[in-house]
Amino acid sequence: EVQxxxxxxxxxxxxxxxKLSCKTxxxxxxxxxxxxxxxxxxxNIEWIGNIYGGNGGTGYNQKFKGKAxxxxxxxxxxxxxxxxxxxxxxSAVYFCARYINYxxxxxxxxxxTVSS
Amino acid sequence: DIQMTQSPASLSASLGETVxxxxxxxxxxxxxxxxxxxxxxxSPQLLIYNANSLHTGVPSRxxxxxxxxxxxxxxxSLQSEDVASYFxxxxxxxPTFGAGTKLELK
Numbered sequence: 771e772v773q774x775x776x777x778x779x780x781x782x783x784x785x786x787x788x789k790l791s792c793k794t795x796x797x798x799x800x801x802x803x804x805x806x807x808x809x810x811x812x813x814n815i816e817w818i819g820n821i822y823g824g825n826g827g828t829g830y831n832q833k834f835k836g837k838a839x840x841x842x843x844x845x846x847x848x849x850x851x852x853x854x855x856x857x858x859x860x861s862a863v864y865f866c867a868r869y870i871n872y873x874x875x876x877x878x879x880x881x882x883t884v885s886s
Numbered sequence: 887d888i889q890m891t892q893s894p895a896s897l898s899a900s901l902g903e904t905v906x907x908x909x910x911x912x913x914x915x916x917x918x919x920x921x922x923x924x925x926x927x928x929s930p931q932l933l934i935y936n937a938n939s940l941h942t943g944v945p946s947r948x949x950x951x952x953x954x955x956x957x958x959x960x961x962x963s964l965q966s967e968d969v970a971s972y973f974x975x976x977x978x979x980x981p982t983f984g985a986g987t988k989l990e991l992k
Contacts (some may be wrong), residue, residue: 805981814890815930815973817981831980865929871977872920874941876929 772796774877792849792866799847800824805869810862892984909974918978
């Protein structure tokens with residue numbers, strides 16, 4: 771069974787950074803891309819970027835370049851996303867999802883709240 | 887960017903009814919379209935990909951159709967567990983989503 775387990779909710783101060791994790795199981799991590807997506811209340815889901823589990827190759831939505839950095843640890847089948855210079859606009863739920871053009875399996879989501 | 891316009895924004899239907907949700911792309915996406923269901927507090931779940939292919943384990947009352955710029959999701963014989971929000975997503979270009987349709991019971 772494919773599973774994507776995300777880290778817990780984060781409360782961070784403006785200007786800080788946060789690193790989110792997505793631990794996978796049930797499939798060969800290095801054979802697939804992992805995506806990260808952002809969902810804010812009342813707004814469209816946004817695709818942040820992709821990372822290939824095999825070699826760490828990345829592709830980003832232009833909007834999130836400089837904001838998000840995607841990495842992987844193949845040894846633990848885990849994907850990570852660093853979000854930097856956080857503002858209130860970064861408060862949202864963030865999902866990891868396995869990507870094969872569409873998103874066939876999703877993590878449970880993690881809420882990031884940016885507040886002083 | 888390819889813009890996805892989804893309609894209606896909200897929908898109220900009775901148990902057993904057939905429901906249709908539409909999605910229009912700002913350009914031809916050549917059937918590169920997926921549909922997702924999201925229940926409150928949960929992650930989206932894939933229903934349909936390639937415009938009309940049913941994802942593993944999805945009930946057959948869900949179906950997708952369309953081509954070019956116009957696509958639709960149909961739910962036959964609405965069940966209580968179908969109350970959710972539904973999103974379309976194109977993947978002809980980098981992924982973009984529709985704004986969603988909130989489906990409630992009448």
